[in-house]
Amino acid sequence: MREILVEPLARVEGEGGITIRTEGKKVKEVRFDILEGTRLIEALVVGKTPEEDVSITCRICAICTLSHRYAALRGLEKALGIQVPPKVQWMRSLMHLGECLESHSLHAYILALPDFFGYPSVIPMLDQYNEEVTGALTLKKFANRVMEVTSGRMIHGENPTVGGFGRYPDREVLQQLKQEAKELLPFAEKGVKLFADLDIPSFFEQETVFMCCEPDEKEYGLVGDYIRISTGEVVPVEQYQKLTNERFVSHSAAKHCLYKKRPYTVGALARMNNLGDRLKGKAGMLFKKYWNERWLRNPVFNNLAQAIEIVWGLEQIPMVVDHIIKIKEDPEIVKPTQRKGDGVGAVEAPRGTLYHHYQIKEGLVADANFVIPTGQNLEDCEKYMRNAVEKLLTEAVDDDAIRLQCEIIVRAYDPCISCSTHLVTIECEDE
């Protein structure tokens, strides 16, 4: 028996690994191991106030801190009967765009790109790819700034709270963001070409299902109260358990998800595949130019999807800023209208759909359930790795080649391992 291990898996957020076991030319096992320690956040938020909950759950992950906060806010506000005014909604859109840009630029350029150019990290790439790397860093810095301005700091900003914001940024600062977004657009467009020109192997391709939030405005977007599935169905988020069907697998502290017994994919690629034809402007043009049928079968296109989403985000920001500035009055924080309720909030975290489900009793969290994108992607991720290993075994390549190919696949999914250990209520639904 041959065993190939990647542990720890580098350039992903959190502690994870890959285990591959083969017998001759046959694959015995391909697993994506989640090694991250358990934190039991779902149990710890019970008995906390909603405000305390958002301060705890955002700490599930530093990359998707605002997505967790946003999903929690949406779930909690439904449960508490809170309707936030437009300025709050626009501010939340802005912070969410900031996170999406930050996460994508970090992932696509700094974590994933070195694989394709054969570098161990982005730093040694500085000599040959100076423009790309410094450009990506500028973009990332801008995105961090958006998060800082809206949420209070780059990571775990507490400003977005239940019912609104503690404080609103100054007009001049917002104007500045708008200006910078415009200036960064040319670099982002060039970036799309960079990823489009990468040679993406096709030997592990296979069709799958894609899911993402269906934005209320029927445009391209990152939040919604419905889920769109590539099979054509549109389902309210309250039915998330039916969609995700978590089950427990002993090799990971995360739970895998299946939809109607089929693995599925969430994230930028899913959003592009499901909603891409709604894109307008430069992002729309780029989508039309580069999208093809292979996107439906190959997860590595996720990097390219992220690059296009960066363009979209930069185009959105000036518009969102204008909406915020238009509303002069800073709204007060909206108070709950009820002390008891149930609510599911869903947002598109950079790496896919994130659900927070709360039950509130006497103003405190009575029960909480989170479903995390990486958990939803695990099954597909392992499937594609298995495909790849099977193929590679027939070509008698060495361990390193297998390892690299698997890493490319895993990293394409942009797994967020800190997040993925947070799954709850085991309904061991083995098929």
Add this chain to the structure above:
Amino acid sequence: MLENQKKDVGLYGFTGCNGDQLTIIHSEDKLLDFWQSVHIKSFSLAKSDNDDSDLDIALVEGSISNQEQAEHMKEIRKRSKKLIAIGNCACYGGVQAMELGSKGWDQRFRKVYGDAFFELRTPIESKPIDVFVDVDFYIPGCPINADQFFYCFAHLIQDHVPTIPDHPVCAECRWRENDCLLLKGILCLGPLTASGCNAVCPSHNLPCLGCWGPVEEANVSSEFNLLKEKGLTQEEIKRRFRMHNGSGIIKPLKKILGVL
């Protein structure tokens, strides 16, 4: 700095959100200096050519929440001259250690994972790293503040012990001329919490939640009494005190309440 004088540095992440390592990665302006002023031997969030060689300085993020991590932690300690805890999880256990010291971890574990059997890891209750190894220096924060981190790091790589002021968030809050929330009866933990964040929450009209852990001389009992006077219940106050303060608040709270 000459190549051969550069320190060998490793960054490790245990259980947490990776926010402290990310704070470093997010510091675009400093990142290059950071990378070039030392030999980064291990930093698996940022690069893949990592090794397990001896280190001058190990920076450790995250709490310890399974036995394998505890072993790994000890192994890192053995080959590191200095061990620096970065972030609230490593320093005090983080939010996942908010119930540290009281019973019920088993039930909480079962609530989340049922009777699941973990093949690769043996989970334990999450604890700060100094429960397992000696720590030479603590850089607290959830997440750490980039300026404070690089300030400390610059000193550490030259064999200096950095000084971080041990005054509470209130000092920074006053410098920023915020309206004091405590005076309005809002449960602000500023007086008990170590400064360094620049009082970011009070500056957004939101109470300090204590995410930097306790300041050395926190007068927990006085704040406890004050908040009770303002009409908050013992339960509310205790819950908030414990939320981000992990191992740091156990002793003072026990002193006031007798039990946790």
Add this chain to the structure above:
Amino acid sequence: MRAVKLRKQDLPAFLKCVQSFGELWGPVREKDRQVLKKTDDVNQIDLTTIRTSLPFKKLLFPPRFSMFHFSGNKYTTSLEHLPNRIIFGLHPCDIHALLIMDDFFTRSFDDPYYTERRKKTAIIGFSCIPDEKCFCHATKTDTVEEGFDLFLTDLDDFFLIWVGSSLGDDMTRECPKIIDEGILPEDLKKYVEWRKYRNSQFKMDIDLTSMPEIFDLSYDSVIWEEEGEKCLSCGACTIVCPTCPCYHVYDKIEMGKIEGERMRQWDSCLFKEYSMVAEGHNFRESRAERLKLRFTHKLQAFVGEYGKPACVGCGRCIETCPVDIDIATIVRRLRGEEVKV
């Protein structure tokens, strides 16, 4: 002293006019707080403010600044790019505090960081009506004769302006059209009336007579222990106090280089580390001792040195301390008066 008049509606024009002397800083109201802010728009200045949350000291020695840059053993400092500033709206108590600071920072040694800033700062004082936390009548800092370039007294339809310096004189001559030189007998009467009214408005009753002796006799009083139990060591009282100058010094270096800044940052005698020396010995280990130091400094020792307390009665510490340890409570308790504990 030269005095002139300014019609009330001309104040914005006057302030615009004096802006040619430097950046204009004045009290601005933001939600519930009053802050000393740089304002280009003179209409933002709020004449009804009583006390800004931080006093003028933040401009003369900022909470944190670099004293000098070092590179190896080379030290460089640059103090010449400081802007000219006008601080508008200092009340008499703050001007007294400013005089104390002026003296302190030049006493036996000139602190260039203070004096260079001070040289470029003009002061336009402004009259006030005390609120329930003001007690400058007790500290005898309710009127000023010096320490300002101009001082405006609000006499309903016009301001009476005292001209306190040559620079102040220049300022009034910058906009001759709106400055009225003719002080009439009824203006004087109005001023006297106003003073009477203001004197009648003090609400806080605090007796500072014989404080040095009382402190001497209360050195071992239990009051210190009791207040020390409550003190949060948050330092807020010293931070907001216009006569607290203490600071901490530390070096900041660049990664991998012997290059950096020597930083100065506000400190507080209520922080534990303040009096710590080698081997962890602390001269003021307990909060009680530290509180005692603060109040002894303000109300006893300074009196011995200067014949007046170092407290100017601005009421900031009364407004600020979350657990009500302030000049008023301490004085009352030391005098044996009834105080809610």
Add this chain to the structure above:
Amino acid sequence: MTGLTALKNAYLPESMRLIRRYPLIEGVHFFQVRAVDMTRALSLDYLPGQFMMVSIPGIGEAPFSISSTPSRPGLLEFGIRRVGRVTNAIFQLKENQIIGVRGPYGNGFPVEKIKGNDLIIVMGGLGAIPLRSLLLYALDNRDQFGNIYLLHGAKTPSEMLFREEFLNFRYRDDLTCLLTVDQDDTGKWPCYTGLVTRLFQQLTDIIPQKTYVAVCGPPVMYKFVVAELLKLNIPKHQILMTLERRMKCGVGKCGHCIIGGYIYTCVDGPIFTYWDVIHMKGLI
């Protein structure tokens, strides 16, 4: 930078060269420095009992008493004990390296007042560092002082600062040099054993009104030494003691060394009389 501002900013350390360093006892080293600028080196004047702020860029500053005497211009000497950040860094310096020094600060001993009187110098532990300056100064200006007594106590011979230098003083006839150790672990100690207070038995013909006493040592020493001095009827304001406090500026601004409310140890001290000590609470 305009020259004027730069000159006026006395917070900037001056460059001095470390000329010589060697251990005095375990953990305490002797450091001899000289201003890089020779005119400055020769013109630098100070009083015994004053101190300087020594700066290590990147780490910080700390106050150290001058141990040399102004009567021998050119070189400044310090005795420094390694206790923490700054002192650790000072111990890493090599001869010929440049360090930053500013000062002198503090009131120093009132030598003009002492002149014409007898002088008793009582030192213990690190107290020998500032008092050595006074002692050497008085010996260099021998004709201006009356009788001079040196009483020096250490735990063991190996812990006595300036041991060789002081042992040689025993052979001088212009001073009474009394050295003692609590315990002689060598068996070869040529002087007294026992606490420094025992040496007072040797002081027979003291004229109290005409005598100044300078005391410096660990806090416990003061109590017993003062008791002896009071027995000898020395006036309280003629007993001089040096006090230590936290200091960050050396010039009476940072506040840390404040005592009793308005005494700044760095400006009003570090030399105080025993009368000051009982009169102003909180001094020791």
